[in-house]
Amino acid sequence: MTLPPKYLSILPKKYTVLSHSEVGSRMWGMHDEHSDYDVITVYAEDTKRILSGYSITTNLPQYQAVKGKYDIDEQYFEISHLINLICKGNCNAIWAVTTPIVYDNLPIFGEIRNAIWGKCTVSMYPSIFGMAVSQWADAEKRKDVKSPLKSKSTAMRTLQYGRNLLEKKRNVFDPVVIRDYTLDEFDATFMALNNDVSLSDIPDKLDEEPFRDILMDYRVDQLDS
Numbered sequence: 001m002t003l004p005p006k007y008l009s010i011l012p013k014k015y016t017v018l019s020h021s022e023v024g025s026r027m028w029g030m031h032d033e034h035s036d037y038d039v040i041t042v043y044a045e046d047t048k049r050i051l052s053g054y055s056i057t058t059n060l061p062q063y064q065a066v067k068g069k070y071d072i073d074e075q076y077f078e079i080s081h082l083i084n085l086i087c088k089g090n091c092n093a094i095w096a097v098t099t100p101i102v103y104d105n106l107p108i109f110g111e112i113r114n115a116i117w118g119k120c121t122v123s124m125y126p127s128i129f130g131m132a133v134s135q136w137a138d139a140e141k142r143k144d145v146k147s148p149l150k151s152k153s154t155a156m157r158t159l160q161y162g163r164n165l166l167e168k169k170r171n172v173f174d175p176v177v178i179r180d181y182t183l184d185e186f187d188a189t190f191m192a193l194n195n196d197v198s199l200s201d202i203p204d205k206l207d208e209e210p211f212r213d214i215l216m217d218y219r220v221d222q223l224d225s
Contacts (some may be wrong), residue, residue, distance in 0.1 A: 011060070011076065015043040016222075018079055019105035023092075027099045028157055029175040036071035040096040042109065044079045047222040079108070083215055086116055087208045089123030091131060091161075098171040108218045115210045118169045123205040125166065125197075129190070132158040136186055152186070153178040159189050166197045 011017060024038030025031040045056040058081035077085075077096065085093035097113045132155045139151030157176045164172040 010074070011041055011043055015045065018042045018044055019097075019109035020103040021096055021099050021105070021109075022101035022103070023095050023099055024073075027095070027101055028173050030153070030157070030178065036073055039072060039074045039103075040099075041074055041076050042079055042082055042096065043076060044218070044222070047219045050219075051223075079218070080215060083112070083211045086112070087206050087211055089121055089125075089127050089205065091124060091127045091158075094124070094171075100173060108214060111214045112211065115214065116206075117171060119206060120165045120169055121203050121205050122199050125162075125199060128158060128162040128165070129193070132156075132162070132190070136183075149178055149180055152181045155186060156181055156189065159186075159193060163193050163197070166193075166199075166202070 019040075019042045021040045021042075022038060023040055025035045026037065043060075045058075050056055056078065058078040060076040077093070082093050082096065086097070094116055097109065097116060102109070135151055135155035135158060139148035139155065142148070142151070153176055157174070160174060160176060161172065164170045164174070
């Protein structure tokens with residue numbers, strides 16, 4: 001799969017690009033001809049610099065918009081920071097590696113993707129459902145300046161993702177109908193998920209060792225090369 005039209009990364013050349021993937025409306029199949037591209041770039045800081053004690057950047061400035069026929073927003077994660085977030089159950093980091101839209105990647109990306117695929121933990125619960133609540137609140141907060149249809153639908157699709165992951169152990173990015181959902185509908189869906197999902201049946205947190213091993217192997221290989 002090729003990168004979006006007019007794609008232009010501002011990532012400094014001193015970093016190694018490990019992957020480009022896409023999140024946002026296109027990941028969910030809810031885009032239209034005006035939708036932008038939300039690109040996640042995972043990069044690696046030089047291992048020798050890390051071992052030499054230099055300070056490293058784990059998060060470059062998050063977004064860069066390329067204006068033109070297409071708008072491209074790019075977010076950057078240094079690989080160690082990404083793995084730390086995944087181990088904490090951060091759904092944004094998990095989406096960055098489980099999204100069905102991957103442009104190009106080195107083998108380490110596939111290894112992380114395989115390690116997280118279908119995994120669910122109690123630690124993921126507050127991130128997923130906290131995001132849904134935040135998305136709904138944002139729709140209400142900005143309703144006078146922006147149509148709440150998309151934001152409300154975004155909150156509903158996040159809840160749906162949570163059900164698929166926590167009940168069925170599936171990373172599924174199914175779209176929802178874009179419409180003006182009511183607060184009662186949101187609350188009912190939210191409460192149903194809380195009642196239906198038994199957190200006692202899933203582990204509290206991820207086993208970090210596979211992810212640490214993947215990162216260690218990459219760093220060692222980088223030194224050897």
